[in-house]
Every structure is written in structure tokens, then in C-alpha cells.
Amino acid sequence: MQRPLPSVPFVAGALLVAVSLAELTGVAVQAAAGPRDEDWAAVKAHLTASITAADGLVVGARWVEPLARQHLGDGLLTRERLGGEPGTWPSVWVVSDTARGSFLPGYRSDIAQHFGSLVLLKARAENPFRVLARLEAKLPEASVFLETNDREDPCTYGTSGAQSGNLGWGPALPAERFTCNGAFLARSVVTDTEYRAHDAIYTDVPGDGRTLIVRWPRMTMGTSLRGGYGLYAEAERDGKGADVRAEWRIDGQSVASLTHRDGEGWKGFEALVPTALQRDGILELRLQSPGGQRRLFGMSAALLEAVR
Amino acid sequence: MRALGGAGWSRRAPSMWIVPLLSVVSVAWLGLLVVTSSNLGFARDEGFYFSAARSYAQWFDLLHQNWRGALEPGVVDAAWSVNHEHPSLVKSLFALSWLGLHEHLAWISSGSLAFRLPAMALSAFCVFCTGTLAAEAFGTAAGLAAAGFLAMCPGFFHHAHLACFDAPIAALWVLVAWAHLRALRMRSVGSFIVLGIAYGLALETKHNAWMLPAVLVPHGLLFGRRSVLGKPVFPWAIIAPYLIGPGVFVALWPWLWHDTWARMQGYAAFHLHHDYYNIEFLGRNVFSPPAPLAYLPVVVLATVPTTMVLAALFGMVARHNWLPSDGFSSRSTTHRDAALVVFCVLAVGASFGPFFLPNTPIFGGYKHWLPAYPFAAMLAGRGAAVGLAALCDRLQAGRRALATGLGLVAVLAGASAVTLHAHPFGIAPYVPGIGGMRGGARLGLNRQFWGYTTLNVAGVLNALPLRSRVFIHDTAWDSWAQLQSEGVVRGDLQATFAPSDADAALVHHELHMNEVEHSIWVAFETQSPKAVLTHDGVPYVSVYTRRTPK
Numbered sequence: 005m006q007r008p009l010p011s012v013p014f015v016a017g018a019l020l021v022a023v024s025l026a027e028l029t030g031v032a033v034q035a036a037a038g039p040r041d042e043d044w045a046a047v048k049a050h051l052t053a054s055i056t057a058a059d060g061l062v063v064g065a066r067w068v069e070p071l072a073r074q075h076l077g078d079g080l081l082t083r084e085r086l087g088g089e090p091g092t093w094p095s096v097w098v099v100s101d102t103a104r105g106s107f108l109p110g111y112r113s114d115i116a117q118h119f120g121s122l123v124l125l126k127a128r129a130e131n132p133f134r135v136l137a138r139l140e141a142k143l144p145e146a147s148v149f150l151e152t153n154d155r156e157d158p159c160t161y162g163t164s165g166a167q168s169g170n171l172g173w174g175p176a177l178p179a180e181r182f183t184c185n186g187a188f189l190a191r192s193v194v195t196d197t198e199y200r201a202h203d204a205i206y207t208d209v210p211g212d213g214r215t216l217i218v219r220w221p222r223m224t225m226g227t228s229l230r231g232g233y234g235l236y237a238e239a240e241r242d243g244k245g246a247d248v249r250a251e252w253r254i255d256g257q258s259v260a261s262l263t264h265r266d267g268e269g270w271k272g273f274e275a276l277v278p279t280a281l282q283r284d285g286i287l288e289l290r291l292q293s294p295g296g297q298r299r300l301f302g303m304s305a306a307l308l309e310a311v312r
Numbered sequence: 313m314r315a316l317g318g319a320g321w322s323r324r325a326p327s328m329w330i331v332p333l334l335s336v337v338s339v340a341w342l343g344l345l346v347v348t349s350s351n352l353g354f355a356r357d358e359g360f361y362f363s364a365a366r367s368y369a370q371w372f373d374l375l376h377q378n379w380r381g382a383l384e385p386g387v388v389d390a391a392w393s394v395n396h397e398h399p400s401l402v403k404s405l406f407a408l409s410w411l412g413l414h415e416h417l418a419w420i421s422s423g424s425l426a427f428r429l430p431a432m433a434l435s436a437f438c439v440f441c442t443g444t445l446a447a448e449a450f451g452t453a454a455g456l457a458a459a460g461f462l463a464m465c466p467g468f469f470h471h472a473h474l475a476c477f478d479a480p481i482a483a484l485w486v487l488v489a490w491a492h493l494r495a496l497r498m499r500s501v502g503s504f505i506v507l508g509i510a511y512g513l514a515l516e517t518k519h520n521a522w523m524l525p526a527v528l529v530p531h532g533l534l535f536g537r538r539s540v541l542g543k544p545v546f547p548w549a550i551i552a553p554y555l556i557g558p559g560v561f562v563a564l565w566p567w568l569w570h571d572t573w574a575r576m577q578g579y580a581a582f583h584l585h586h587d588y589y590n591i592e593f594l595g596r597n598v599f600s601p602p603a604p605l606a607y608l609p610v611v612v613l614a615t616v617p618t619t620m621v622l623a624a625l626f627g628m629v630a631r632h633n634w635l636p637s638d639g640f641s642s643r644s645t646t647h648r649d650a651a652l653v654v655f656c657v658l659a660v661g662a663s664f665g666p667f668f669l670p671n672t673p674i675f676g677g678y679k680h681w682l683p684a685y686p687f688a689a690m691l692a693g694r695g696a697a698v699g700l701a702a703l704c705d706r707l708q709a710g711r712r713a714l715a716t717g718l719g720l721v722a723v724l725a726g727a728s729a730v731t732l733h734a735h736p737f738g739i740a741p742y743v744p745g746i747g748g749m750r751g752g753a754r755l756g757l758n759r760q761f762w763g764y765t766t767l768n769v770a771g772v773l774n775a776l777p778l779r780s781r782v783f784i785h786d787t788a789w790d791s792w793a794q795l796q797s798e799g800v801v802r803g804d805l806q807a808t809f810a811p812s813d814a815d816a817a818l819v820h821h822e823l824h825m826n827e828v829e830h831s832i833w834v835a836f837e838t839q840s841p842k843a844v845l846t847h848d849g850v851p852y853v854s855v856y857t858r859r860t861p862k
Contacts, residue, residue, distance in 0.1 A: 028729045
């Protein structure tokens, strides 16, 4: 004689008890499984011994980043590494709470190393290159002009108090910045529509037919100019602002003409430097907008040289 | 609350000790809320309600001393214009509790606890009523399980602590449910008046009461059109709430005593055209309607213990004849069982429904559908009772009661663990099924809201140099002032609202708040916080200090 099948209520009761006990166990297990201070210390020690100035360092999971910054410190997680453009690092270290085999297009990752619950891996660009200059870092060496009706008025570089505000205020103005006729230009951190940080040349792009010009003298141009650009999230969220146009020139010759339209978010770009211009020269960034209302714009770029 | 009874509804009453037992459970739970309140920081809303309650308390004081003067229109408006975008009943209770228990009698030394106590008491009352209603309709085990599921629903547990309206309005929904079911059964003038008053109190608590007709009307039409003898009856139970409720609403809200219609319109307009708040959902910042269709289901599954979800689903579909009829519990009538099951389904549906509409904004997470949870808990209690009865079916009567009791403990153990472990970060109590707190973070789900975790970094703030200026980020000024007045945060620390003006800066980690942290990097010239408050390894608040003095 066959035993009767368990009834639906019996199965439901058993399931509820089992799930509840599994939840009880899950809470205990998950509470004990997070990254420990010694895991971070081990990652820091490994990176300190291994990382080079040319290497990028990114945090694979965004929610882990505050802990990474606290434990690894400014020496490892520099402003450049936190806000530098993806694709401008010849090799990149990735620290995360989960292993990621492929995290960036154009990079090939090595075997991951585990430090407790943290994972560290290194990836290299599939097409090798070296960085000749990060232009946001070279800003103090540049000259800035506000062009009105073909007349260039120089902006002065000086130090005054940093300015910042609460949510919605916009990117902070650092203490060191260029100022001229109500305009400013500085190196700051611009938050894009995905709330990511960009270490960028930052300005409120002027309207009324005026053009803001940043000019770097005597730069070694390499083979390409690679970077990204966009507006501060809250300035483009409504999608009602005027376009922003950016143009890169080398020795007066245009090599890249870029347009940002509200709602596009942060966009990457790459401009190949013509062979004839692959030498020392004057690099120029020109910014303008038909309407100058809260065009809080950031541009991040690096001069790269392909390695054969 | 009296047990339901009478012709057509008659049944074996639940165990005689259910009411005393639920009373003990509710009071013990209230005690748990009180003792766990001190490490739960002040949400932005609470700061506003503290201020409003102080203003109302002054008016109550004046009313006591000079009632004629207190009723002067200018005096009424001056006191009650504060935070007039929300009804005043619960804030009045905050005011009276603070005035009586903290200021006059000094029985409660913490002002914030005195403000919070009425909401805690209403929440405990909600647990009691939830258990009682479920026990009356589904049996004793279901009642105990329902009370347990609600008490240990992490979202309800969290909001039950706060001097806000979300847990109180859940309590008022349950009170209205009780009054409605009682009115359907008794059909007496008194029962209709009680129902009308209960609905008025709900209106005076929070605007979630506007959704109650979507429950009361269809339920009344289904279960209240005929007398116990089957004759058609005038549906007073359906009409009474709208005849009496508005009067109670206006009578208890002094702001509406003058210029009534315009002010009611203003109140309605405020909520019908409310600002949209940012909230992170699956790694994306949602800041305007429509809410993603998956928002509510995902958040419910991620924050309500899985045991409770499964029990509620099973409780919703379980057959009446599966309910236990002897031993630990007793069997209700089909009619009573069906009436409460349908009411619960309608209540959950009415609470959830607006979040699937195209124009309903996301205001900030699950708290806005909190009134669904007592009813989900009743269904879960029903499901658990059926399941446990089946598990214990072959045992002898004496052992069956003991085994059912142990089964209840087992069924509630998971939810209790989730709830107690999530505290004081119960705004985002992610369940083990999605990976706990880290699972929620990995999924890109919201972690906190409105800067309530400042209290949890008080130790770091209190170690700052004398008279340091602190960028308090998302902490409301009133909440900061309360932290200082209670000595949680040193009184010499000065709040600022710009990182560049500060010596130390807080960041409450929410996706759209990243921009504030990026500003701090520039203003403080460091990316490395001095301290990061974490729970299960997930960051909640970072505290920055300047590398060099400003």
C-alpha cells in the first residue's frame, strides 16, 4: 500500500519552517562575510609594492568605493585614478568584492588574486600606449582667454577660497582657478548623469557668442587625444539647456570638434593626431555655447602615444 | 477589541487567553521599541515634526491657561501653520507626550523619545489589533503568527520607532478595518458612528486614508448588502465613513478651523502635486514618475522577510477547511474567514496599487505602502496557521499545542533575525534571499534616506576639535538641533551647509548624493574619509576632515 502524498498545507508548513530557518542562518552567515580591515590592509600592501604611476586603479563595485578610499588612501586612490577617463590607463588594477573577468572594453585581465573577500586583478590595454600628459593635471601650465568678437582677454590664475554647496549646487570650485569677466575655469570633479566622478577641466561655458580658450604651449602631441566630456548631472537632467561645443586644435588646426547635447550624459572621444602634427606644439581647447545658462561643463583628456 | 460574534457570524471564539497574550506581546514589543530607539537617528521628517510638535505644545499650554485666547484665529493660525501640509492628530500626540511626559512630569528624560512614544504606542496597538483580528477570523495560531509577522517585519519595526505618520496610519487602517467589520456585523447606529470616527481619525493621520474607500466600498458591497436573514439592507456601513469622517478630520485639525475649504484644497494640492524625490533603483537614480513597474515588487521582495511573503501568499489562497479547528486553535466560520481574507487582499491592493500608476511619484521607498503590511501579516498568519496545523496534525492534542507553539517560533525566527539585525538601518533591511545588505548594495538598491544616520557617527563628530564646523549634508537642521539638545552631538559643533565652509563633512551615501562627496574631495583636497560607518561591510556614512586647517 502506497503512502499518501503530503498534503499542500503540510508542504507549505514545512516550507515556511525551512525558509525561516534558512533566513536565520543567512543573516548570521552574511553578517560575518564582509571585507575585513586586514583584507584591505593586504590589498594596500600588495598595491603599494606593485602599482606604478602609469597604472590606473578602479573600484569594481561602486558601493565599495568609500571603504576603498578610506583604506587605500589618497596615495593609491588619487584624484586621477578615481576620476580619470577609462581607456587612458595603459594598465588598470581593479579591486572589488566580486571577481570581474572583463570590466573594460579594450582591456585584457590577468588572473585575480583574493585577499579575504576582496578580489584584486590587473588588466592591460589590448593596444598598448603610454600617456604623455593628462591635460587636467597640466592646467596650471596653460593660459586661459575669454574671446569676445575676436578679441582675447586673458584670465588670471590665482588662489582664493574654495567654493561649494549642498545637493544641486554644482561641482566645487577649487581654491586655484582661472577667472575673468565673471567666467571661471578650474580643475574640479564633475558628477555626470550616472553620478560618476570625472577629474576634469571645469567651467560654466559662457554664452552670448563668447568663447573660452585654454591654451597649452609646448605640448608633445603623440598619436591621439583621448578623453571624455559632459555636463554636471543636474545641469543637463531636464534636457532643456543649449548645446555645448568643444573644439581641440593643434597649432591652430582643428583635430576634434565635439558637441554635447543635454541628456546625452558623459561621452568619450578619441581624436587621432595627424602625422604632421605629431611633434611639440600648441594645444588649444575652445568652448562655447549659444546659451550660457548653467552650462556646467567638464572635459577630461590625455595625450597618448601608441606603443608598437 | 471585542471578539466578533452574533448570528451569521457565530463561531467558536479563539482561545480565551489570546487577548491577554497579544496584550503582553504588544507591550513587550513596545518596550523593545523604546530600548532600541536611542541608536536610531532622526530622519529629516522627524526634525520637522519635532518643531511642529513644539509649536502645537505651546498652543496646548495656552489652551490650558487661557482657552479663549488660544482660540483666537490669529493665535490658532500662528501655532498650527507650522507644517500644515500634514494633518495634526499624530503631531498633537507627539506634542502632548513631550509636554506631559518630558517637560511637565519629567518621566522621560529624552525629548526625542517623548516625541516618538505616541507613534510607538500606536504601532504596538496595531500589532495587537492585527493579532486580534486575525485570531477572530482565522484562529488563535493565526493571530499569534500575524502579530509576530507584523512586529518582526523590518520595515514596520523601523518606522514604528519614528515620530512620523507611516506606522500610525497603518494602525489607523487596521482600526478602520476592525470598525468596518464590526459595523457590517452589528449594523447598529453606534457601530456606524464608531466606523465614521475611526475613518476621521485615519484622515487626520495621513493622506493614505484617501485610499481606504477603495477597500471599504467594494468590501461593503460584497459583504454588507444583506442582513443576516438575507434581506437587503441600506448600506450605512459603506456611507458612514464619509458622513462622519470629514467632520472629525476638520474638528481635530485647528489649521482647518478658519478658511476651511481653501486650506483643505491646499492640503490636497500639496500631496497631489508633490515634489519628486530621488531614489536609487537597480543602480539607476529615479527622480520622476512613472515609477518602474518592477519597483514595488522588487522592493517588497527585497525588504520583507521571505517567510512572511510566502506565508502571506499561501494564506491568501489556502482553503477555509484547511484552517485548524481544534487543539491550539479554533475554526472560524467560512463567512468571517472570507470577509477578512478579502479585506486583507483589498487593503494590500489599495496600498500597492498607486505605485503602478503612471503619475505616482516615488517619494522614498516602502514606507508609503506601509499600511499594506498589517494585512499582509494577517494573511501570513493565516498561511502559517494552516501550515503548522498540517505539520502537527498527527500529534496528540497536548503535544500538538506545544509543537504548534514551537513551530510558530521557528516560522518567526527568520523574520526576527532579519529585523533585529537590520536595526538601526531598517530603511533598507535587505533579506538574505537577495544577499542581505551587501546584496542590496550590489543590486543598486537604496540604502538610506534623508540623513537619519548622523547619530551613528556621533562618536566621530564628538572627537573633532572644539567649535569645529560640520557640513551636515542631508541632516535636517531641526534633527541636528535635537541631537545637540540631547547631548548626542557636542553643542559647540557648528552646522554648515557647504563643504567649503566646514572643518569636517558628512556624506550620507545615496547614489544621487555622490556629487556632494565629489565636492568634498575638491574642498578638502582629499578623497579619503576619516571614518566610514558600515553595516555588514556596506558604507552608510563617511566623515571627512580637512588635511590642513581652514
